[in-house]
Amino acid sequence: MTDQHAAARPASAHAEGQQHPIKLYLLVWGLLFVLSAASYMVDYAGFQGLLRWGLILAFMMLKAGLIIAVFMHMAWERLALSYAILLPPLAVLVLVAIMAVESDYTVLTRQSEFATQ
Structure with missing residues (x-):
């Protein structure tokens, strides 16, 4: 291997970036689907008052946290x-x-x- 090839290798590896397995993204997508379904079930079940809004906000925060952590790569920062x-x-x-x-x-x-x- 020449010095030119050795010098070019780190730059190309850096340009590719970090790859995460597709399984992780499918798992997060599934969790987002389950949390969205649970959020809709709060309305379907007929909960009222603070319980309803507390559950909806909790599911919303969980979904936002998943999106930020995985899709915005904040989990690794x-x-x-x-x-x-x-x-x-x-x-x-x-x-x-x-x-x-x-x-x-x-x-x-x-x-x-x-x-x-």
């Missing part, structure tokens, strides 16, 4: 997974908690102010 997936929802939850506390304070202030007039 450990640091990117924690930063891109976990931190923004945590920041939104903190913001929602702050706004919930602030809304209670605002309602109580308005009720006490308008009750005196």
Whole structure:
């Protein structure tokens, strides 16, 4: 083997990229189908209230997590997974908690102010 062939090999291997088995993609597709069917069964079963919305949101988050992890290849990016997936929802939850506390304070202030007039 000449030096030209040895130098060209790493570049071509890098250009091909990482290959994942088709079985993984078929498994994820099957899981997405099952989760979608379960989501539709929540409506078909006639669940109401918080149980209904909790189940629908749980199935939605599971499907989104599968899509992001496998099809966007985030499962193989450990640091990117924690930063891109976990931190923004945590920041939104903190913001929602702050706004919930602030809304209670605002309602109580308005009720006490308008009750005196």
